[in-house]
Amino acid sequence: MRPAILFDIDGTLLHARGVGRGAFDRAFRAAYGVAYPDMASISFIGATDLGVVRAMAEQCGVPSTPAREEHFAFLLAHHLEEGLTATPPHVYPGVPELLRALTARGIALGLVTGNVRATAWMKVRHAGVDDCFTFGGYGDEDPDRNTITRLALSRLPPDTFPALLVGDTPRDIEAAHRNGLKALAVGSGWISVEELQVAGADAVLPDFSAIDRSLQTIQTLIPTTVR
Ligand SMILES: [Mg+2]
Known part of the structure; x- marks a missing residue:
């Protein structure tokens, strides 16, 4: 698995x-x-x-x-x-490299998003990282992020187990914990690192520009897999 x-x-x-x-x-x-x-x-x-x-x-x-x-x-x-x-999206520093490094380690990547299904896939396509993701839960399926996360988890590839949710707001952290997942928060969005820590994230990174540090942090959250 x-x-x-x-x-x-x-x-x-x-x-x-x-x-x-x-x-x-x-x-x-x-x-x-x-x-x-x-x-x-x-x-x-x-x-x-x-x-x-x-x-x-x-x-x-x-x-x-x-x-x-x-x-x-x-x-x-x-x-x-x-x-x-x-106007193509601004992709945050380190994101494509991190996604490719995780994929290369055999980790399955999915989307859990407030975007409707078509625009979720559209955004990652315009960002040039659509090849990294294989499943998801979407913002036209339910107004509640906790439920969208549950739907995404119901679509996991069969040889995988749920490990971690990565997001930029307290709502992502809550959705992770309500669904039994660890939460990695990133300060690249509109919420500060301090606020994300207070919100109960299991780990917080300022952004993903330091690839090795990002992979190490993920390793601490799923210790047996990212090697
Ligand atoms: Mg967000």
């Missing part, structure tokens, strides 16, 4: 440079028939797309039906593909 590690996307692997917010706005207007009055005030940090779009619909007084949510996700993916083609 080999270990499997789950990775959050935004703030952990990459920063989409605001492309997501514009795509969200356009997709919401088309799918729900109303413009959200204050897009700039919405926080996506640690959030899920389904949770955000349902809150937006409620705020606007329009129902969020499964049909509308699917239409929204479809349009979001369409606009995001356009946006990411024009």
Whole structure:
């Protein structure tokens, strides 16, 4: 059996440079028939797309039906593909090297993300690291990150065991622990290293730019495997 590690996307692997917010706005207007009055005030940090779009619909007084949510996700993916083609994501230092080093050690990598399925795979594709991931749980499946993590774990490759979740917010740490996983937090996103420590992460790194240190930290969390 080999270990499997789950990775959050935004703030952990990459920063989409605001492309997501514009795509969200356009997709919401088309799918729900109303413009959200204050897009700039919405926080996506640690959030899920389904949770955000349902809150937006409620705020606007329009129902969020499964049909509308699917239409929204479809349009979001369409606009995001356009946006990411024009403005590729910023991939954090060391991320491609770390993912390739883990893959080379036989570790299975999966996604656990608030992004809807199509945009999750799109973001890692535009970041050039899509070849490293083989499964995931997504933000159009449930508004709750704990449940999305459980869904990702239900899709582990058959020869793997769940080992670790890597994320950039207290919500990732909570989702890891609720699902019996260790949590490695990284300060590359919008939450400080100190706050992530207070939130109970099993280990915190400022970023992944020091590959050897990153691998060593992961080794301490899954000691029998990363050699
Ligand atoms: Mg994140």
